[in-house]
Amino acid sequence: MSDFTPGNLVTLSPLVHRVVANNAGMMTGPGTNTYLIGTQQIAVIDPGPANAEHIDAILAGAESIGGSIQWILCTHTHIDHSPGAALLKAKTNAIVCGLPAPEGISQDTDFRPDQHWHDGSELECEEFCISAIHTPGHASNHLCFLLNNEELLFTGDHLMNGSTVVISPPDGNMQHYLQSLEKLKNYNIRNLAPAHGDILPNPSEVIEGTIKHRLQREQKVIERLTQLKTCDIDTLTSSVYDDVPAFLHPIAKMSLLAHLEKLSTENKANQSQQQWSAC
Numbered sequence: 240m241s242d243f244t245p246g247n248l249v250t251l252s253p254l255v256h257r258v259v260a261n262n263a264g265m266m267t268g269p270g271t272n273t274y275l276i277g278t279q280q281i282a283v284i285d286p287g288p289a290n291a292e293h294i295d296a297i298l299a300g301a302e303s304i305g306g307s308i309q310w311i312l313c314t315h316t317h318i319d320h321s322p323g324a325a326l327l328k329a330k331t332n333a334i335v336c337g338l339p340a341p342e343g344i345s346q347d348t349d350f351r352p353d354q355h356w357h358d359g360s361e362l363e364c365e366e367f368c369i370s371a372i373h374t375p376g377h378a379s380n381h382l383c384f385l386l387n388n389e390e391l392l393f394t395g396d397h398l399m400n401g402s403t404v405v406i407s408p409p410d411g412n413m414q415h416y417l418q419s420l421e422k423l424k425n426y427n428i429r430n431l432a433p434a435h436g437d438i439l440p441n442p443s444e445v446i447e448g449t450i451k452h453r454l455q456r457e458q459k460v461i462e463r464l465t466q467l468k469t470c471d472i473d474t475l476t477s478s479v480y481d482d483v484p485a486f487l488h489p490i491a492k493m494s495l496l497a498h499l500e501k502l503s504t505e506n507k508a509n510q511s512q513q514q515w516s517a518c
């Protein structure tokens with residue numbers, strides 16, 4: 240299960256296989272996970288970047304499973320998730336499902352879903368049933384996909400294994416992110432299949448732990464903001480993320496902005512002329 244060699248087909252269950260794209264990195268962990276669901280009619284979740292070798296590996300995977308790719312589902316339109324959809328559709332004529340890209344950097348604005356999915360959209364075939372859960376926060380158009388047969392949730396970038404989810408405003412929204420985590424508690428979920436890293440068991444622990452971690456960080460933002468009285472975001476980043484290596488601070492700064500925007504809407508923080516202060 241822990242084979243993350245790009246292009247290798249890994250069997251996770253009788254219904255679920257994984258192929259990892261060759262795009263490992265600081266933000267992508269071992270690379271983007273592309274999942275193949277089904278053994279006859281196959282749904283592909285997150286075809287990954289527009290990389291011909293990866294698309295060939297997905298096609299080879301489907302062939303060795305013995306099925307044909309009928310659907311392509313995208314959790315969101317960051318460039319490590321959806322650009323492969325067009326290439327894979329060109330080879331399979333599969334139906335592309337997801338939500339178009341919002342404004343912003345790192346967005347696959349060429350993504351053209353055949354079906355615009357929303358909260359509760361379903362794909363049902365002989366072998367399996369997948370339903371969509373709208374989970375904005377990391378990205379406003381983010382969908383998680385629940386494979387009902389196995390109570391397995393494909394989390395995209397809403398939850399990851401081994402790397403921290405970045406909430407980057409304006410499309411990323413901390414308030415929505417926490418609400419989307421709370422929302423997942425309403426579903427029967429046995430395991431989490433993230434877009435980066437291995438399968439995560441104990442979903443309740445992971446979800447609760449993530450909420451707790453974010454709220455602890457938020458509390459630290461309030462404390463440091465109160466101590467510093469008035470400061471710019473760079474000063475605040477160094478203070479709030481003093482437990483995180485400095486080379487990660489540019490990324491942490493994005494999530495800090497998301498925390499500050501949440502606190503601002505709750506009247507707990509205030510911004511004036513690039514300076515932040517506690518209310």
Ligand SMILES: [Zn+2]
Pocket residue numbers: 315317377378396
């Ligand atoms: Zn993403």
